[in-house]
Amino acid sequence: MRLSSLLIVFATFATAALLSLIAASFSADLIEDSSRSSVKHELDVQGMSWAEVHAEGLQVFLAGVAPSEAARFKAISAAGSIVDAARVIDNMQVEATADIAPPRFSIEILRNDAGISLIGLIPETSDRSDIVDQMIDIAGRPNVTDLLETAEYTAPRGWNRALKFALSALDILPRAKISVAANAVSIxxxxxxxxxxxxxxxDLLRRAPKDLRLDLDISAPRPVITPFTLRFLIDEEGARFDACSADTEKARVRILTAARLAGLDGSADCTIGLGVPTPSWATAAEKAIAGLAVLGGGSVTFTDADITLVARQGTEQALFDTVVGELESGLPEVFALHSTLPPPPEEEEGAPAIPEFTATLSPEGLLQLRGRLPDELSRQTTESYAKARFGGGAVHMAARLDDTLPASWPVRVMAGLDALSLLHNGVLNITPDGLRVAGRTGNTEANAEIARHLAEKLSQTDNFSIDVRYVEELDPIAALPTAEECIAGLQAIQKDQKILFEPGSGTLDASAEPIIDAIAQQLTECPDLRVEIQGHTDSQGRESMNQALSQTRAQSVLTALQDRRILTAGIVATGYGESQPIADNGTEEGREANRRIEFVLIQPEAEEGDGTGGETTDTAPESGSEETAPEDGAEETAPEDGAEETAPAAEEAAPATEEAQPDATAEDTEDTEGSGDAEPDTSGDAAPDAPETNAETDTTGTENTTDDTN
Structure with a gap:
């Protein structure tokens, strides 16, 4: 009985335990399913269906590949809002991200009188210290501010080439801002x-690599004149300026008017620039020039606010005193006047020879130094200085020593050699009474530069004279060809050869390369030439097709010139299609002549109102470019040739006769451009897909249809 009771109790407990285990297992499964489904639902609602969810007991596991780290964190937060965040286990992965794109590398270089500044981001592979060292060498002093940053990336293509060019350009630009990027430099x-x-x-265009994008913005403002100089003389040859500076146009007119009242005859000009010491400059110049005219001869020199008046030898003392007194009382307060009346020449017999120093510069560039120098140190210094100025092999020293010379003698010699270096050939003569420079030059500003230099280097008591003659043959600017000569040169290049294009297109044929090279060389000798590249075609094909093709070909020639680093700011490309024939389109020879590229001078007076791009042209066109030269088989077999060559863009310029030239006027050009949309009926017997054969010999619609298809 007792055993039976124990068994019943044991059975009861066992049953209860089993039932509890079953209930616990059911509850755990229920909790797992509930947690998983609730978290999965929340993730789906928030658009994160990529996340996988499963539960084990109280823990919720998140798996899957998150598109980003932010998405992964968002999934964890979403799950934590449904169940306790401590129960969320992160087994997710993040999708591999692409390599971060390298940053844009660039350097901004600023150079002025204070030094050089560098700012920007450069690749780590660039040698930063070497860049700074090169800047120091260029600046000539360690005034280089380095604000560069580096990034651990390989230099992009074209970076090193652009940086090398920028450093080369900086060497010739004392004041500039240069922006450097891969394959691009802006100056x-x-x-x-x-x-x-x-x-x-x-110079910069010559230095630039061919595939470098170069942007130039170089301005030419009023020059800074230091010192601000004016020198006016009246001597046996008449009145003239050695140097003339003015701060405004009004001041320039006042000064020149005063000079003409003092006897100036012929043309003269004043350089308008910055650096005037006082707004009263013109007033002082007028009074000084008028005073010199009263004296009847001599010179007056302005060096900033210092004025040196030297009367002609033999001037009466009373007259000199009167003029000087009036000037001293009438000049604006800022100016200081130093006046000199040379004593009359001594006429004593047996007087000692006057010491002098002479430097003679020959047209070949040889310099001979003779006369007197004060000591051996001065002689060695003078010879070294002359060799530095004129070249070591060009100097011959033949000066003797004389310790009785004035203390200022070496200064005069150095200043005089500087002045002589500005001449093509000439003579420098120094005596105790003064310094004289005479010679020939091709620089119209040489007199002013010499006067400015001597006025700055010599003392107010040192007299000097300048007798420098401008010779046009020595002027490299004056030696440049005229616009008409440039056009004639372009015509001559195309006289015996034509610019050819690939059949049916505006692409230059390989045979055109040497012709374009020759044209580019001619244009480098005419830097300011304003010219229109005209494309012309024959009448085969539709007019609109001819117009379009001629324009394309003219533009191709312009692009080819740009590729050769030719400055093309004054060059335009215009296609005229078939509107301006120079020969009969009824013959093959005439059609070939009409297919051409012409270079025509743009006349500035018609710049504003011309329908052809704004300019009137009146010079003879040049023999032009034709793709379908009979000798070129490829072009001969392309019926398109007729239409191509009639097309608007880049055709050759055949020399125009006077009968053909009238079409190049502004009015005619407007008319022909206006008719460019018309499509006259061509002799199109052939179907549009007719084979391209016998383009040169077949003058029927076959050629026309091939034009249309191109």
Whole structure:
């Protein structure tokens, strides 16, 4: 009985335990399913269906590949909002991201009188210290501010080439801003004159690699004149300026008017520039020039606010005193006047010879130094300085020593040699009474530059005279060909050869390369030439097709010139199609002549109102470019040739006769351009897909239809 009771109790407990285990297992499964389904539903609602969810007991596991780290974190947060965040186990992965794109590398270089500044981002492979060292060498001093940053990326293609060119350009630009990027350099700079600007642009274009994108913005503002100089003389040859500076156009007119009242005859000019010491400059110049005219001869020299008046030898003392007194009381306060009345020449017999120093520069560039120098150190210094100025092998020293010379003698010699170096050939003569420079030059500003230099280097008590003659044959600018001569040169290049194109297109034929090279060379000798590249065709094919093709070909020639680093700011490309024939389109020879490229001078007076791109042209066109030369088999077999050559773009310029030239006027050009949309009926017997054969010999619709298909 007792055993039976124990068995019943045991059975009861066992049953209860089993039932509890079953209930616990059911509850755990229920919790797992509920947690998994609730979390999965929330993730789906938030658009994260990529996430996989499963549960084990109280823990919820998240798996799958998240598109980003942010998406992974968002999934964890979403799951944590449904169940306790501590129960969420992250087994997710993040999708591999693409390599981060390298940054844009660039350098901004600023150079001025204070030094060079560098700012930007460069690749780690660039030698930063070497860049800074090169900048220091260029600046000539360690005034280089380095604000560069580096990034651990390989230099992009074209970076090293662009940086090398920028450093080369900086060496010739004392004041500039240069922006460097891969395969691109932008330069903003200032030059002293339009001539200097043209030389800089040409030099930079020559230095630039062929595939480098170069953007130039070089301005030529008013020059800074230091010192601000004016020198006016009246001697046996008449009145003239050695140097003339003015701060405004009004001041220039006032000064020139005063000079003409003082006896100036012929043309003269004043350089308008910056650096005037006082707004009263013109007033002082007028009074000084008028005073010199009263004296009847001599010179007056302005060096900033210092004025030196030297009367002609033999001037009466009373007259000299009167003029000087009036000037001293009438000049604006800022000016200081130093006046000199040379004593009459001594006429004593047996007087000692006057010491002198002479430097003679021959047209071949040889310099002979003779006369007197004060000591051996001066002689060695003078010889070394002359060799530095004129070349070591060009100097011959033959000066003797004389310790009785004035203390200022070496200064005069150095200043005089500097002045002589500005001449093509000439003579420098120094005596105790003064310094004289005479010779020939091809620089119209040589007199002013010499006067400015001597006025700055010599003392106010040192007299000097300048007798420098401008010779046009020595002027490299004056030696440049005229616009008409340039056009004639372009015509001559195409006289015996034509610019050819590939059949049916505006692409230059390989045979055109040497012709384009010759044209480019001619244009480098005519830097300011304004010219229109005209494309012309024959009448075969539709007029609209001819117009389009001629324009394409003219533009191809212009692009080819740009590829050769020719400055094309003054060059335009215009296609005229078949509107301006120079020969009979009824014959093959005539059609070949009509297919051409012409270079025509743009006349500035018609710049504003011309329908052909704004310019009137009146010079004879040049023999042109035709793709379908009979000798070229490819072109001969292309019926398109007729239409191509009639097309608007890049055709050759055949020399135009006077009968053909009238079509090149502004009015006619407007008319022909206006008719470019018309499509006259061509002799099109052949179907549009007719084979391209016998283009040169077949003058029927076959050629026309091939034009249309091209």
């Amino acid at each position: 903003t700079a200032m030059s002293d004159s339009p001539e200097a600007r043209r030389e800089l642009e040409a």
